[in-house]
Amino acid sequence: MLRFETAGESHGEYLVSTLAGLPAGVPVCLDVVNRELWRRQQGYGRGGRMRIEADRAEIVAGVRHGHTTGAPVAILVRNKDWDNWRDILPVEENDLPADARRPVTRPRPGHADLAGAIKYDLHDARCILERASARETASRVALGALAKALIGEFGIQVLSHVVQTGGVRLERAASWEEIAALAAKEEVLLGCVDPEVEQRMKAAVDEAYRTGDTLGGIFEVVAHNVPIGLGSHASWDSRLDGQLAQTIVSIQAVKGVEIGDAAFASSAFGSKVQDTIHYDRAAAAFSRGSNHAGGLEGGITNGQDIVLRGLLKPISTLRRPLESADLVTKESSPAAYERSDVCVVPAAGVVAEAMTALILARAFLEKFGGDSLHEVRRNFESYQAQVKSY
Numbered sequence: 001m002l003r004f005e006t007a008g009e010s011h012g013e014y015l016v017s018t019l020a021g022l023p024a025g026v027p028v029c030l031d032v033v034n035r036e037l038w039r040r041q042q043g044y045g046r047g048g049r050m051r052i053e054a055d056r057a058e059i060v061a062g063v064r065h066g067h068t069t070g071a072p073v074a075i076l077v078r079n080k081d082w083d084n085w086r087d088i089l090p091v092e093e094n095d096l097p098a099d100a101r102r103p104v105t106r107p108r109p110g111h112a113d114l115a116g117a118i119k120y121d122l123h124d125a126r127c128i129l130e131r132a133s134a135r136e137t138a139s140r141v142a143l144g145a146l147a148k149a150l151i152g153e154f155g156i157q158v159l160s161h162v163v164q165t166g167g168v169r170l171e172r173a174a175s176w177e178e179i180a181a182l183a184a185k186e187e188v189l190l191g192c193v194d195p196e197v198e199q200r201m202k203a204a205v206d207e208a209y210r211t212g213d214t215l216g217g218i219f220e221v222v223a224h225n226v227p228i229g230l231g232s233h234a235s236w237d238s239r240l241d242g243q244l245a246q247t248i249v250s251i252q253a254v255k256g257v258e259i260g261d262a263a264f265a266s267s268a269f270g271s272k273v274q275d276t277i278h279y280d281r282a283a284a285a286f287s288r289g290s291n292h293a294g295g296l297e298g299g300i301t302n303g304q305d306i307v308l309r310g311l312l313k314p315i316s317t318l319r320r321p322l323e324s325a326d327l328v329t330k331e332s333s334p335a336a337y338e339r340s341d342v343c344v345v346p347a348a349g350v351v352a353e354a355m356t357a358l359i360l361a362r363a364f365l366e367k368f369g370g371d372s373l374h375e376v377r378r379n380f381e382s383y384q385a386q387v388k389s390y
Contacts, residue, residue, distance in 0.1 A: 002147075002362035006139035008077075009130035011085040015077040017139035019146055021365065022062070024070035025373035026150050033057045033145040037077070040141045040350045042188035045205040045215070045343030054080070057142045068146075070371055075142045079135075089130070104129060105327040108335040110316035114327075123327045129338065134252040137351040144354020147361035153373060154364070154380055155225045158357045159183045160349030162191035163309060164218040165201035166208070170194055176224055176305070191219070191346030205343045212320030214342050216253070216312045219349030221356050223295070223306035227380075228387060230301040230363040239299025240363055247355040248310045251348055256311035260294020275304075284388065301363075308356065312348050315341055 001021055008015035037055040055077050062073030087094065088101050103124040107113030116128030148158060159179045163170050170192055178193040190205070192198035201217075208215045231240025241259055248257040265273040276289035288304055295306035317340035324335035368383065370376040 002358070002365055004143050004358060006136055006143075008079075008136065008139065009089065009127075010079075010133035010135035011081055011089055011130060012079060013082045013086070014079065015136065015139045017075045017077075017143050018072050019062070019075075019143045020072035021362075022068045022070070022073060022146060022150060023365070023370055023372050023376050024068055026068040026146070026153065027066060028059070028063045028068060028146060028149055029066070030057060030059065032149070033059075033075075033142055036141050036145040036148075036350065036354070037138060039183070039188070040138060040347050043191060043344065043346035044189050044202055045209070045341055046347070047339055047341040055138050057145075073143075073146060075139070077138050077142060089126075102126065104336045104338075105329075106321075106324045106333050106336040107327065108316045108318075108338075109322045109324060110313065113336075117327055125327065125336075132252070134344070134351075137251065137347075137354075140351055140358075141354045144351075144357045147354070147357040150361050150373075151357060151364055153377070154227075156227075156360065156364075157224045158221065158353045158360070159224070160191070160219050160221045160353045161193050162201070162217060162345050162349060163220050165190055165192075165343060165345055166204040166215040166217060168197065168200045168204050169218075170197050174220070176222065179222055188346060190343070191349060208314075209342045212318060214314035214316075214318060214340075215345075216314040217343070217345035219310050219312065219345055219352060221248075221306075221308045221310070221349065221352045223308075223356055223360060226295060226301050226303070226306055226360065227384070228301060228303040229383070230360065230367055231296070231299045233298040233300055240301060240359070241296040241299050243359050243363070244296075244306070244308055244356060247359050248308055248352055251310065251351050251355065253312050253315060253344070254310045254348065254352075255313045258309040258311070259296060260307050261292040262294075265292060306356070306360075308352070310348060310352050312345055315344060 003021055004019045006017045034056055058076040060074050060076055062069055062071045087096055104126045107125055112128050112132035113125035117125045161174055161179045161182055174193045182193055190198050190201045205215055232238040245257045273292050275293055278287045280287055291304045295301055295304040317338050321334035321337055326333050368376050368379040370379055
């Protein structure tokens with residue numbers, strides 16, 4: 001079982017993450033991991049934090065001589081902003097007055113501030129927002145790069161693009177080649193494959209910035225070249241579509257997920273939705289006439305691209321704050337403002353890639369598991385031979 005966990009606060013000294021269950025022998029390149037971290041920090045509409053941090057992964061366990069050892073992998077990502085917070089968020093108690101610790105007593109609507117403060121019996125939401133912050137996703141992206149390295153050995157690739165920003169939407173399908181070309185760019189605007197639509201998205205972000213507001217949107221994750229047979233129909237928690245839906249909605253600010261053409265299917269006749277099945281005798285293989293199912297049927301991958309969309313609400317922190325109430329005085333007051341972004345849809349797509357890769361890697365090892373990459377490959381090739389002979 002592939003297991004992963006993250007720890008750390010937005011303004012703490014480090015973000016910490018661990019990944020256990022990777023077989024020995026998976027090649028790991030720090031430049032590739034850091035490229036993924038870089039991609040997460042890009043996009044038009046990002047805030048001042050991105051001008052402070054230039055995330056770099058430090059792998060401190062589980063990788064030697066460029067390959068995994070089979071032991072848990074541990075990764076650190078330093079927070080450069082820690083120098084400004086070490087007296088405010090120390091591990092041990094200090095003599096700093098309470099009002100100098102930058103308490104957050106005016107919870108932001110849409111954030112974890114109020115619910116978390118009540119749950120943990122705090123009258124300062126600082127500790128809640130430090131962990132609830134999307135800064136945590138840097139750890140997920142670092143771990144996702146390792147998962148991509150594993151499944152990449154078997155030809156599986158996971159990438160994303162932006163379908164919608166605010167009210168501006170890409171009204172056509174994006175090809176895999178377009179998405180791959182977008183991911184290779186050295187300059188990221190809003191992650192849309194269509195330059196004209198992307199410029200209209202940029203104008204929408206500019207308007208949100210001008211008015212002190214924020215914008216959400218929709219990103220699409222595509223997993224390419226996924227084999228038939230990952231996941232299972234046999235029990236509710238083994239269904240891969242359920243696992244993938246959970247992992248997408250676990251990303252901060254994501255409030256919904258769509259698999260394949262779920263929205264279209266909900267209002268269409270069945271004859272327009274199901275993907276017809278064909279058999280090519282020359283190729284000795286089954287094929288489909290479409291991919292409305294998004295690569296998953298009955299909780300099992302069917303060999304087509306997995307297509308997931310995340311519906312991202314606007315960021316909760318506004319430069320023009322909404323009405324709130326103070327945790328201590330209970331008086332009405334504007335919500336607190338923490339340095340934040342205007343739009344993070346492209347970055348959320350990169351995080352969703354990482355989470356999708358982690359879930360696919362886990363499902364892959366559940367089916368083809370082994371203690372070494374060589375053993376996993378042997379199991380995979382044996383199964384592929386079985387599929388071809390079906």
